[in-house]
Amino acid sequence: MPWSKFDSNYEAPAQQTQGGRTLTYCQALREAIDQAMCLDPRVFAIGLDADDKFGVFGSMADLTHKDRVLGTPISENAMTGVALGAALSGLRPIHVHLRNDFLLVAMDQIANYVAKWQDMFDHQVKVPLVIRSIIGRGWGCGAQHSQSLHGLFAQIPGLQVVMPSTPYDAKGLFLAAVADDSPVLFLEHRWLYKNTGHVPEAMYTLPLGKAAFLRHGNALTIAATSLAAMHALKACEQHELDVDLLDLRTVKPLDVEAITASVARTGRLLVIDYDFPFGGLAAEICAAVSERAFDSLRQPPQRLCFPDRGMPASGPLERAYYPTPERIASKVRSMIFGATVGDGSLVS
C-alpha cells in the first residue's frame, strides 16, 4: 500500500523526549481532537470521509463523541461555508481535508469568507474555525495530490497557518488552534504521522507564532517548518553541522524576531521551504530578515524550495524534485565553507 511507505522516523527534539509517554504524531493529533471534543460540546468535526472507518489516516479513529463527526459529500466549497456558518452560530468546527490540494476547491469560501469575515465587521464576531488539512507526497501522487500550499494561504490576511513537525507540537498547537477565536489553517504532513515523541497526557497549548529551536549552532541559521524542519534536523545531526535550527511551528503569525535574533548571531540564513518558491514563505523570510537585519548578513540569504513547476509522478523524477536531508546538508556546507571567501562575500 502506498500510504504505508513513509520516510524513516525522526526522533523528536531532545527536550521533548525526556521521560514520559511516547506517542506518534498521529496519536498526538487524535488525542488532541478527542480531548477538545470532550472538553467542549461546541467542538465538532466535519469533512469528506471524516466519519469513515479509516478515521482520516487514524487521526480521528474511535473518537469518544462519534455523533459529532460528520461526513460530507464532495462539496468542499459549500462545506467550508457550512463550517463558517456554524462557527458564526456558536459552534467551534474542525473542518478536515484529506489533501491540502482539495482546499483550492474551497478557495472562495476560505479566502473571501473565512479569512475576511472578522475584518469586514471589525472583529465583532468570533470565527473559531480550524481547517485541518494533510499534505501528501510520493508514490507517484503527482501534481494535484502532493502540494503544500501554506505560502498561498499565509498570503491572505485573516488566516493563521500552523504546521507542526513533532508529536508534542502537533497536540499543543492543535489545542491552541481549537481554542483560538479566529480561523486557523492546520497543515499536517502525512510523512510525519508515524514519527514518535514525548507527549504529555494532560491538555496543553503552545502559542501560535512562537518558533522553537530544534538545535543550536553558530555558523548558519536554518528556518523551516513541518517535514522540512525534520529533514533539516536529520541533515544537521548526520553531518554534524554547526546550525541554529528554527522550527517555525506557525507560518503565520511568523516569529520574525526569533529568526532575526538567530541571524544576528550566525550571519547566514537558509530557509528550507517545502513549497513552491515564487512569492512564498521562504521569500517572505528572506525579505523580512533583509529589512530588519541586513547588516547581520555575511552573505545573501538562500532558499531551498520545490522547483517552480508541478510535481512529477515517476520515481526518478520525484526523487529529483524533492529536497532531501542530503541536499540540505550539501546546501549548508556550500554556504558555510564552499562558496565564500574570507570576507564573507559570495564568489559562486
Place this chain on the structure above:
Amino acid sequence: MEPIGTICRDDGLWMLARMRLIRQTSERIARLYPTNVMETPVHLCIGQEAVPVGLCRHLRDDDKLFLGHRTHGPALAKGLPLQKLMAELYGRTTGCSHAFGGSMHLIDLEHGLPGSSAIVGGSIALGVGAGLASRLMQSDFVGVSYFGDAATNAGVFYESLNFAKLRALPVVFLCEDNGYSNVMPKSAHSAHDIVSVARQFMPTLQADGTDVLSVYAAAGEAVRTARSGEGPVFVHCRTKRWMKHQGHEACDIQDNGIDRVRDCPIKKLEQFLTRSGLATAAELAAIAPQIELQIDAAIRFAEASPFPDPALLEV
C-alpha cells in the same frame, strides 16, 4: 393568485412600516448618492420590499439570516437599526460594521444578522451552517439563506441544497428572483427552471414577490416547517427590480415589464389594509412622514459621527 387574508392588523401595519422604511430609505439614498457622501456601491431594493419583509415577519432575533450583496432591504427587515445602516454607508465608526464593511457587508448580531457577503452564491452555504449549528445545539432557531436568481448558477447552490436535505437541517432557502443577473435576463443566465431544480432536493413554495401577503404566507409555512424539524424548504419569490443592479438610477433595461403602480408592494398592501378594514387611509397616510423623520435623524446621526482613524490599519 388567490387573495390571502390571514394577517392581523399588527402584522399588516408592521409589514407596511418596514416596506416603507426600506422604500423611503432607498429613495433617500438614491437622491443623496450623486453627491458622493456615501462612498460605497449600493444595490437598492426599490420594488423588491415585499420579499424580505414578508419573510422577516416570521423570523426571531435568534434566527440567522445570511445575505448576498443586495443587503439594505433584508437587513432593515430583520431589524438592523436605520442609524447603523446610514452611518455604515457614510463610512463612520458608528456604522453597524464600524466602517469596515460598507453597503455590502452589514452585521447586527442582536438581530440575527451575522454578516453579509458580496460574492454571489457563497452565503447560501452559511445559512446551512447556521441550520447545522441549530441541530447540533439542539436548539430551534433556523438558518436562512437569502439569495437572488443568479446565485442558482453557482455550484455552491447545489452543494448547499444537497447537504441541507441530506441532514434534514432547519434551513429556509429564499430565492429573491428579480429576473436579472446584473443586466443579463434570466433567459440568458439560467438554462434551468429554478423551482424545478430545487424540487429535486426539497419541498418548494412559490410566492408573488411583489405581494407581501403572498410572501408572508409562503415564508410562514417554510419557517414553521424548518423550525419543527421537518427539514429544509425552498421558497421562490418572483419580484421586480426597479433600479439598476447597482447605483441610484432606475432600471433602464428595455421591455423589463415593470409597472410602478401595478407592481408596487406598498400600494398593494395599503389597498388590502383599507379594503379589509384593518386600517384607515388616515392611519396609513401618517406612516410615511414619520419614516421621513427617522431618515432625517439617521442621516444627522451619520453626519455627526466620526470617520475611523487611519491609525487603526497599523498592524
